[in-house]
Amino acid sequence: MSQPVLQSDLIRSVKARRPGRAARLGVSPFDPDETPLARTRRARRMARELADIHSDAHCELDFTTPLELLVATVLSAQTTDRMVNRVSPALFARYPDAVAYAGADRGELEEVLKPTGFFRAKANSVIGLGQTLVERFAGEVPGNLPDLVTLPGVGRKTANVVLGNAFEVPGLTVDTHFGRLVRRFGWTAEEDPVKVETEVAELVPKKEWTIFSHRVIFHGRRVCHAKKPACGACGLAAWCPSFGIGPLDPEVAGKLVKSPAASDTE
Structure with missing residues (x-):
């Protein structure tokens, strides 16, 4: 059984958070002054949170060969x-x-x-x-x-x-959801999928690339929507520089979170 998108304590912590710098200033969430080490640590913390938030992440296409x-x-x-x-x-x-x-x-x-x-x-x-x-x-x-x-x-x-x-060969799947989210996370400023893949590959352990891709795509479909992300109901809020571009009130944001059944229509 999949875990809830957010734990209650995370929801409470979101209430006290202020919008991130990128959201406040309307600038790119990618901070060129963030050191590579700091970005890697932040990225890996977010990746661990995504593993908890979307423990049900998987390839949603049915296949046997x-x-x-x-x-x-x-x-x-x-x-x-x-x-x-x-x-x-x-x-x-x-x-x-x-x-x-x-x-x-x-x-x-x-x-x-x-x-x-x-x-x-x-x-x-x-x-x-x-x-x-x-x-x-x-x-x-x-x-x-x-x-x-x-x-x-x-x-x-x-x-x-x-x-x-x-084939169980690790790979990053840079679709529209993936690209949008890693840019919002401030992990890269690149738009070209190959360049996005190259930069994100430096932040996430290779063995996790495939499942990490699924988790990011699940998050993009369920929580971090293109037009109206559910910021106030997002377990990544504490580390996301784009926090605040969507509704902050947990109740309002919670209504934007899509269920697994609804999210796979995107």
Whole structure:
């Protein structure tokens, strides 16, 4: 069972907190004067708190093989994990391996993928995936980043999802939630996902990269929303320079916190 987003004592401590410097001044939460050691210590404290807050964090795409996860991750672009999980059972049953995707009838495949949106482009990617895997990798999903990013529709983010969750190779998944939060945390000022990944990799132990990514994404979906973060109901408030950009009153902020069932619609 997952733990509550906040413990009552943390809620009380939030009441007494004043907005952080970045929130007060309307400036970037990244402080160039913060020493690398201080930033690392603060980041690791926040990472430990995230582990308690989101003890239920996990990959929300359903899969049993690396190929299934690869395809599901490609399909998750511009849609929700929940929608992909609705489509994937029929998809995986009809196309059990790379050979099946490579030889798929485009019309039939598009019909299966239609609920995920952008189904024509996704069908192209999935067919291309199957063909490339058959032609270059004997039908098997490669377990390394350089090969994965050569596949149709596969970028660094998708590759890290597959490596971390299907091959247990640590990787940071820099999606929109992840990038937004680590910038709000003041861990980086970078916008480019690769640069974000590089800087955050220096702050979090490598062995934790995969699960840490899930925790940050859970926090972004449930608590630290893009437009109205639930600052007054956030267990990271004591270490976050962006504290105060959302409602501070715990009761008001608490109403913004999404349940697990609601959060996976983002």
